[in-house]
Amino acid sequence: MCQCCAEKKDIYLPQLATVADISQMNATEKYLRLAMEDGPFDYIPGQFVEVSLAGIGEAPITISSSPTLGDSFELVVRKIGRVSNAIHNLQRGDKVGIRGPLGQGIYPVEEAKGRNLVFICGGIGLVPQRSFIKYVLDNRGDYGDVAILQGTKSYDLRLFTSEIEAWSKRGDVQMLETLDEGDARWKGNVGVVTRLVSKVETDLKSALILVCGPPIMYKFVLMALAEHDVPHGNVFLNLERKMKCGVGKCGHCQINHAYVCMSGPVFRYSDLASLPEAI
C-alpha cells in the first residue's frame, strides 16, 4: 500500500461492537444496546450508524440513546428488510460491525439551549427523537419548556411506554400522546398527532419544533405549524433515505443536491426549500 493511503482510515471498514442487551419491544421492534470493542463512542443526538452484519449487509440506523448514557449506545430496529431481519435474530453477546457515528445534520443541541422545545413524533419517529429528548432531560436546566407529542397507530405499537409514563409524571415536561385507532385499553387521545399541536402550552412561534415520523406525516405537521405561524427556520425534520455508503459517495440518499448522510439526517425546514424531492 502506498504511504498516502496507509495513513488514511478505510471509510468502509466497520469496527466491532458487542450486543450488550437485546429485547423485543412489540411485534416489529427490537431494542439493542451495543458496546464498541475498542472503547468509547462519541456521538451527537441525530447521528446514525451503519450496522453491519457479515454476509447480510449494512443498514443505516439512527442512534436512539443520548450521549449521556455513557459507553454504550442504543438502537431500535423495525423488522422490515434483509438486514433488519437479521438484526432481530441477534443474541446478547453477538458481534456486529459499526461504522459511525455518521451525519453532520444533527439536532440543534447548542442552538436549542434556553429555548422552548416541541418534539412531534409519529410511530417509530420517537426512536431518533428520544436521543435528543433524553439529552435535554439529562441537561434539563439548559433548556426551556419541553413538550413531547407522540402519535402511534395502535395501542400495541406503543414504544418506550415506561419512559413515556415517567416523562408524563415529571412536572417539567408536557407529554401528550394519541393513538390513531381507539382501543378499550386506551383512555387517552384518539386521532392523528397533528391534533395535539393546538394543545401545546408553550408558545409555538418561538419554540424549536423537532419532527420525526413517516413521510406522510410531515406535510400535515407542517400545515398544522403554519396555522400557528411557526417560522420555517425553527422547524427540524428528520429524513430517511436508502443509503449504502453513509459517507457522501454512493449517491443513493441524494435529495436533489443534498446527501442525507452528509447534510442530514436532521434538516432545518428552511434549508429544504431548495430541495423539492425532500418530502
Next chain:
Amino acid sequence: MTVRKITKNDFANFVEALIRTEKVIGVQAKWDRFDFAPLESAEALRLDYDVTLQPPKKYFLPPAEVLLTFEVGGPYQSQLDGQEFLLLGVHPYDMVAINQMDELFRQDNYDTHYMTRRNHATIVACDVLRPSDHVFASSMGAAVVRKGYDVLLTDVGDSFLAEAATPKGEKLLARAKAVPADPQALKRREDVWARNKKSLNRHELKCDPAYLPKVLAKSYKHPVWEEKAKTCFSCGSCNQVCPTCYCFNVQDDVNWDLKTGQRVREWDGCLLDGFTKVAPAHEFRKARADRFRHRLYRKAAYVPPKIGGQIACVGCGRCVGACLPDIANPVSIYNQLIDDLGIG
C-alpha cells in the same frame, strides 16, 4: 517541463520495453470499436482511436471490487489494490473526468479504495486524432487537457511529442529514445490543440457550460423531462458508459463455508428503477421522468459545486451512442432548455 520528440518507431520500441516490465493498459481495437485492455504488444496499441466503449474509470472504480473480507463474528479486513499500472492513451475528456473523480473520492471522506488504485497509476494521456460520432468535448471545455496526467502525448504526424508533467512521467520518458522537441513540432502541437478545441463538437452546446447551473435552476418543471422519459427504458446504459457517473451499490457475498465472505462494491445507476427503494416497498425517486432529470441535474447542477464549478459532463458522447431510444444526449436537452428559457 521539457517536451520530447519521439519517432513512431522509437515509440513502438518504448512501448514494447514497457510491456516487458510493467502492467500496461492501452487502447486497442475491440471488434469495430475500441476499448482499454491489458496491452500485449505495441502493435495492438491504437492511439488513433476515436472513443473507447468504456471510459478508463473502470481501472480506478471497477465494475465490481472487494472492499472488505470478513468472517462471521470476527473483524473486517480492508482489501486495497495497490498494484502499479500504466494507463496508456487516455483522451483529454476522459482525463478531465478522472480529475473530477479524483476530487470527489478525495474530498470529505477519503476513499482509500479508489485512491489507492489512482495513486498506483501512471497516466499517459494523448490528444485526439479523430473525433468520434458523438463527441462534444469542445462544447464542454474538455477537448484539451493540461493537468492530471503524468505524460501527455500528441501525434504530430511522423512522431509523437511527449511532455512529462510529473516526476513519475519524467522517469517514464527517460526510458524512451527521444530528442528535445523542435519549434516546428511544438507549433504542430499547438495546431492540434487549436483544431481539437473546435472540432470535437458533433453536438454544439448553445452556451458556455458555466451557464448550465443557471439554466437548470429554472428548468426543474420543464416538460422536456416527461417528454424524453416517455421512451426511456430505465436501462442505465447512460450511467454505465459515463466517465463521471460514480454511484455504487454495496453487497455481501458469502463463501461456501458460510463463515467467510467479502463485501463488494458494484456500479449502480440513478436511472435504474429501485435505486432509491427502501424496505418494504417505498421508492423515493420512483417516477421515470424524475430519475431521468436527476442524471442531467447531477451533471450540471448537483455535482459542480463539489468540483470547483466544473460541469460533470466532459462531452465524450458515449451516452449518446449507448442510448437505444436516443434521448440521452445532454446537449440536445440543455439546448432545448436554453432555447425555451434563455441562459440569464
